[in-house]
Amino acid sequence: MIRPDSIDALCSTVAHARATGTKLGLRGGGTKDAIGAPCEAQIVDMRGFAGVVDYDPPELVLTVRTGTPLAEVEALVASEGQMLAFDPFDHGAMLGSDGGATIGGVVAAGVAGPARLSRGGARDHLLGFTAVSGRGERFVAGAKVVKNVTGYDLPKLMAGSWGRLAALTELTLKVLPAPRxxxxxxxxxxxxxxxxxxxxxxxxxxxxxxxxxxxxxxxxxxxxxxxxxxxxxxxxxxxxxxxxxxxxxxxxxxxxxxxGAVPLPREWPLWRLSVAPCKAPGAVAALPGAEWLLDWAGGLIWLASNADPAVVRAAAEAAGGHATLVRASEAVRASIPALHPQPAALAAIEARVRRAFDPDGVFDTGRF
Missing domain, CATH: 3.30.70 (Alpha-Beta Plaits)
Incomplete structure (x- = not known):
């Protein structure tokens, strides 16, 4: 594991990996390490990029380095009677990790809790970022204002990219007044x-x-x-x-x-199904024996099931959505893609986008 703490050091790390054919796995608090297949990669500990860059409560904008613990960010904005505009949470308890989630890991995984129904997700409130691409080059996108329409909307692309496009080092996020x-x-x-x-x-x-x-x-x-x-x-x-x-x-x-999907049995694989809300009853009915709960008014199904993964994914597709494997044994994770396989046309577009940021696959560890 290596732990760069500056943009120059991270650029050098990525450039060296590109030149030597080394794969780099980006890691924050490690709370989501159990999602995806085990893989061989040089781990880059992003917690060297920690600390608040700028916080302007009257303007409802926070700029923070990505290795900063989520708990510290939430405590900071709470001290001003505010909250992050989306609804982040720490996967540690769900996945049995002792580490604390970082704000970068939360955004990179597109994490959002029950209030996503009304507030939107991380991608809706990421105003700008600084990152290092798979080419070993620093780049900046977005801005520190909400009304920013210049160029491509790269913040929405980076949120939920799971560290497969670039290494995020700094984020500018919208905050809101906390409810009384x-x-x-x-x-x-x-x-x-x-x-x-x-x-x-x-x-x-x-x-x-x-x-x-x-x-x-x-x-x-x-x-x-x-x-x-x-x-x-x-x-x-x-x-x-x-x-x-x-x-x-x-x-x-x-x-x-x-x-945290707490009521569901921990000994069964845990799935996260994103579906059309009106189709949620049909999706759970198609999986007899499973235990489940509904969030986002039915748009999100947390499902614990020993059913054939193909059956789970078919039920999600029939409900207009997709299924992500969140928790399972290492053997199961090694044999089943965590992310729902995409149609060929969409997969081809994704591959082109990924190669644009990471032409030599430095961040392509095989985890997904």
Missing amino acids: TRLTLAMRGLDATGAVAAMARALGSAAEVTAAAHLPDWHGEAVTALRLDGFAESVAARAAMLPEFEALEDGDALWLAVR
């Missing part, structure tokens, strides 16, 4: 079809729902939950628009369980 009040509402006893319908009605109302999820077994009963954020008076008024739902006392615990 959070209220969780619940409806009990619904099946998947009824839950998706109830969440759709709530989202179609004027209640401005922040998050919506369904747990088939939450303390022994099915619970369909909504979260409302904002000022106390606003939250109370919006809750009154949803008379079918009642207040839930352990709301914070429920949302932590949803984002």
